[in-house]
Amino acid sequence: MLKSQTIREGDHVLLYLSRKRSFLVKAEQEKSFHTHKGYIQLGSLIGKKYGKRLLSSLGVEFIALKPALRDFIFKAQRRTQIMYPKDIALISMYSGIGPGNRVVEAGTGAGALTTALAHYVKPTGQVYSYDVRPEFQEVALRNLKRAHVEESVELKCKDVTLGIDERNVDSVVLDLATPWLVISHAYSALKGSGSIVSFSPTIDQAVRTAVINKRAGGIGLISGRKAFQRPMEEGIKLLNAIQDVYLCKDVTIA
Numbered sequence: 001m002l003k004s005q006t007i008r009e010g011d012h013v014l015l016y017l018s019r020k021r022s023f024l025v026k027a028e029q030e031k032s033f034h035t036h037k038g039y040i041q042l043g044s045l046i047g048k049k050y051g052k053r054l055l056s057s058l059g060v061e062f063i064a065l066k067p068a069l070r071d072f073i074f075k076a077q078r079r080t081q082i083m084y085p086k087d088i089a090l091i092s093m094y095s096g097i098g099p100g101n102r103v104v105e106a107g108t109g110a111g112a113l114t115t116a117l118a119h120y121v122k123p124t125g126q127v128y129s130y131d132v133r134p135e136f137q138e139v140a141l142r143n144l145k146r147a148h149v150e151e152s153v154e155l156k157c158k159d160v161t162l163g164i165d166e167r168n169v170d171s172v173v174l175d176l177a178t179p180w181l182v183i184s185h186a187y188s189a190l191k192g193s194g195s196i197v198s199f200s201p202t203i204d205q206a207v208r209t210a211v212i213n214k215r216a217g218g219i220g221l222i223s224g225r226k227a228f229q230r231p232m233e234e235g236i237k238l239l240n241a242i243q244d245v246y247l248c249k250d251v252t253i254a
């Protein structure tokens, strides 16, 4: 992700308009970004500090925020279903993936989970990400570059059910339709006490994977988890009202 507090040419900036509207753009000379609230000269972002407020051509205020991991994931270009922060957080907590780890992932998809895994293993770790569809990996590479994590990822256009090349890895993370076909390969790739995390949208897939995992002699530290995000309707309304008031107040002061 981005280290400097000052926006430099080529840096990404989250142009924040409201809770529901924000745009991930690149600070570039002689380019402009058009919205329904007017346009912003992207060159004018260069040299400004992150957090600065600026006005569009129609006088509407935007805030130039430093994008966080979640912004790169929510704004990822995609041709597949992607993994969302609530599930990624669960995966990172249960697998213990951290700096310096070597992680095998399948499939790459749009690279949303890959972006997060690379963020966690940086700067010395590596993610080996398998997918059978080269066109998906092209999109994933663009997303990884945008988040500045591509150097921590090796994209492998291979069918992971035929085998995993790596050995002594810390974790194997699976998000594909047939994870049970990968379990024996995962055990060949893992170091002792390594972890396998498998993400499945249906209980049938999860059960098949658990059965094969048991047959493969995996230690039974299996936890089934279902991640829900339940909006707290009344509480959220109140929170949003407070935030709107706060932002309006701030705009008046500015």
Ligand SMILES: C[S@@+](CC[C@H](N)C(=O)[O-])C[C@H]1O[C@@H](n2cnc3c(N)ncnc32)[C@H](O)[C@@H]1O
Pocket (backbone or CB within 6 Å): 080, 081, 082, 083, 084, 106, 107, 108, 109, 110, 111, 112, 113, 114, 130, 131, 132, 133, 136, 158, 159, 160, 161, 175, 176, 177, 178
């Ligand atoms: C749901 S997507 C993964 C999304 C990804 N986790 C993300 O956050 O962007 C599933 C991916 O698995 C890939 N896939 C399916 N079977 C595979 C296999 N046998 N080997 C490698 N990749 C496979 C598909 O091509 C697809 O891109």
